[in-house]
Amino acid sequence: MTDATSTTPQVRTRFAPSPTGFIHLGNIRSALYPWAFARANNGVFVLRIEDTDVERSSQAAVGVIIEGMRWLGLDHDEGPFYQMQRMDRYKAVLQELLAQGLAYPCYMSTTELDALRERQMAAKQKPRYDGTWRPEPGKALPPVPEGVQPVIRFRNPEGGAVAWDDKVKGRIEISNAELDDLVIARPDGTPTYNFCVVVDDIDMRITHVIRGDDHVNNTPRQIHIFRALGNEPPVYAHLPTVLNEQGEKMSKRHGAKPVTQYREEGYLADAVVNYLARLGWSHGDDEIFSREQFVSWFNLDHLGKSAGQFDEAKLRWVNAQHMKACDDTALAGLVVEQLRKLDIEAASDERLPALCALFKDRCSTTVELAEWLAMVFRDVQPAQDDLDKHVTDAVRPALKAFAERLLSATEWTAAAIQAAMKDVLAEHKLKMPQLAIPVRVLVCGRTQTPSIDAVLTLFEKDVVLKRLQAA
Numbered sequence: 001m002t003d004a005t006s007t008t009p010q011v012r013t014r015f016a017p018s019p020t021g022f023i024h025l026g027n028i029r030s031a032l033y034p035w036a037f038a039r040a041n042n043g044v045f046v047l048r049i050e051d052t053d054v055e056r057s058s059q060a061a062v063g064v065i066i067e068g069m070r071w072l073g074l075d076h077d078e079g080p081f082y083q084m085q086r087m088d089r090y091k092a093v094l095q096e097l098l099a100q101g102l103a104y105p106c107y108m109s110t111t112e113l114d115a116l117r118e119r120q121m122a123a124k125q126k127p128r129y130d131g132t133w134r135p136e137p138g139k140a141l142p143p144v145p146e147g148v149q150p151v152i153r154f155r156n157p158e159g160g161a162v163a164w165d166d167k168v169k170g171r172i173e174i175s176n177a178e179l180d181d182l183v184i185a186r187p188d189g190t191p192t193y194n195f196c197v198v199v200d201d202i203d204m205r206i207t208h209v210i211r212g213d214d215h216v217n218n219t220p221r222q223i224h225i226f227r228a229l230g231n232e233p234p235v236y237a238h239l240p241t242v243l244n245e246q247g248e249k250m251s252k253r254h255g256a257k258p259v260t261q262y263r264e265e266g267y268l269a270d271a272v273v274n275y276l277a278r279l280g281w282s283h284g285d286d287e288i289f290s291r292e293q294f295v296s297w298f299n300l301d302h303l304g305k306s307a308g309q310f311d312e313a314k315l316r317w318v319n320a321q322h323m324k325a326c327d328d329t330a331l332a333g334l335v336v337e338q339l340r341k342l343d344i345e346a347a348s349d350e351r352l353p354a355l356c357a358l359f360k361d362r363c364s365t366t367v368e369l370a371e372w373l374a375m376v377f378r379d380v381q382p383a384q385d386d387l388d389k390h391v392t393d394a395v396r397p398a399l400k401a402f403a404e405r406l407l408s409a410t411e412w413t414a415a416a417i418q419a420a421m422k423d424v425l426a427e428h429k430l431k432m433p434q435l436a437i438p439v440r441v442l443v444c445g446r447t448q449t450p451s452i453d454a455v456l457t458l459f460e461k462d463v464v465l466k467r468l469q470a471a
Helices: 025-040 059-072 083-099 110-122 193-203 213-228 259-264 269-277 291-297 312-325 328-341 352-362 366-377 384-390 396-408 414-428 432-444 452-457 461-469
Strands: 012-015 044-049 078-082 103-106 151-154 161-166 170-175 183-185 208-212 235-239
Touching (some): 012 025, 012 208, 025 059, 025 208, 025 235, 025 259, 025 269, 025 291, 044 059, 059 259, 078 083, 083 183, 083 193, 151 213, 161 213, 170 213, 183 193, 193 213, 269 291, 269 312, 312 352, 328 352, 328 366, 352 366, 384 432, 396 414, 396 432, 396 461, 414 432, 414 452, 432 452, 432 461
Parallel strands (some): 012 044, 044 078, 208 235
Antiparallel strands (some): 103 151, 151 183, 161 170
């Protein structure tokens, strides 16, 4: 934890998605860990929208990102900041670099670049910009072509190496000879991704960058830009990829679902957070934990080094554990929404928390729970096979007698229902399953439920009598 009297800067993390479509579980994990790290260290979590891909970005996609984060409880302290609204700032910093000789205009055309790369590959060299337009003392630059708008390139340091201690991958060192002079502004003057990211991280005082390992190759270039701008880079933690169930990188192309679809499918936000947390981080052997425990335990030292593979069956199991532990009134509020999808309005029904308590142990999602509870609110249609097998001529007199005793009962309690059933069993010389299963079939439309007396008390008495009389 950060000590209030310490001179250590306040932890500041960020999540910086591109709004080019829906956000899936692989994306949102890159929000979960920086959020948790900020919360664990009394820090600040920043939301930044990297919307410079104008053609593919949309405000609708931003809405989906924010909705998914809100559902999972990943609240941001600052933002959302939009890169497209910061163009003047980027251009001002570009001018500073140009003025200091840390960046320069390059007039090499795309055709010339392609030809250069082909020559390099033919010579079995790594394709890279050769510094034609890089100013050097005593070097004569080519004449500036007419009517050509240049790109702006960053002057990459020559000689030596760039290195950092990654909190996931350990020490990483890359020779500067491997890096050419990066384009940091396009011919129309718009800055490029790696440049914008650094300016944003400086301005937003980001101390820890926790992101996917597809950004590892960007990091040495970004470190150089940080230092050129007079800043030390943040701490980096590059997270391994999240794989889908087929072992491919989780992506929209490979069947990933929007985060909010898990809400529609009946998963609890805390269960998804629990599952995602374990998909790349661990706290001993703990599998099930609350959001509060996760935040109190989280640090960067226990991030996994290998790719995590999504397993929906495991997610369902985690969700089932959270449902069992969930407050019944809170669970009822979630089930109300699922019941509405079944055209059942039960928001004002006082029985709902008790119904959730009785049936939640049998369910993995709130969708399954709503499907169980539907029998209380609308007519059931028992399977004909169940009717033929259990509601026989031999048991019908006992069913009639049971209905009569319930009708005359002065109390509608589990004890009263149990007493009526025991009397009928004794009178008709039956064992409990011989009567209880037909009652379940007729009243619930199922052959298996929790204790029948507990179940029946949660039905309205006249509904139970009507369904028993259908025998």
